[in-house]
Amino acid sequence: MSGTFDLFHVGHLNSLRRAKEQCDYLIVGVHPNASHKGKKTFISFQERLDIIASISYVDKAVESFPEDSDA
Template sequence: MKKYKIGYTTGVYDMFHIGHLNILKNAKSQCDYLIVGVTTDELVSYKNKQAIIPHDERMAIVEAIRYVDKVVAQEDMDKMAAWEAHKFDVMFVGSDWQGTEKWNKFEKEFAEVGTDIVYFPYTKGTSSTKLRGVLEEILTGSNK
């Protein structure tokens, strides 16, 4: 396994769960310094939802994880702008994005600047979407 100097990954990290921890732990095992972009509340709308946990609290949670060296706000989806700002040599992403038109384009752009993309397996069983569904059932009483 190749060891990188600076790694970068992003996420909403709403309702932090084992899948989030897995990606951060795996990312840190492959780089010396891990930068994590936490999606702002405004940008979360790209998923057509609102974050349950406010951005500043999500930043604090991620910052407290021992695998994380630096936390930054992700204010837009421009990964090359993030590269310009942080000069990482690898970006870590969930495998659910692999092979998509968007990420195939990022792979080409990053290759031009010598940056790799490493895809990690999506953690099955737990997701923020599932947790959100359970919360909605509890709050609306539709689980009766």
């Protein structure tokens, strides 16, 4: 699963929970910016990565690559 996860909210949390229900080990890619959406992020990449990594449903958080969005 991958996403920008800027301004984290309960919808993000629900998506992560549902993703974890479908697998044994959940790796989440965090986009370094939102340029693929034509938007600006408000929270730094490192802080967003740390937030995602701290969620109990997530086994590993990594930097996402542009081709992750294409998939």
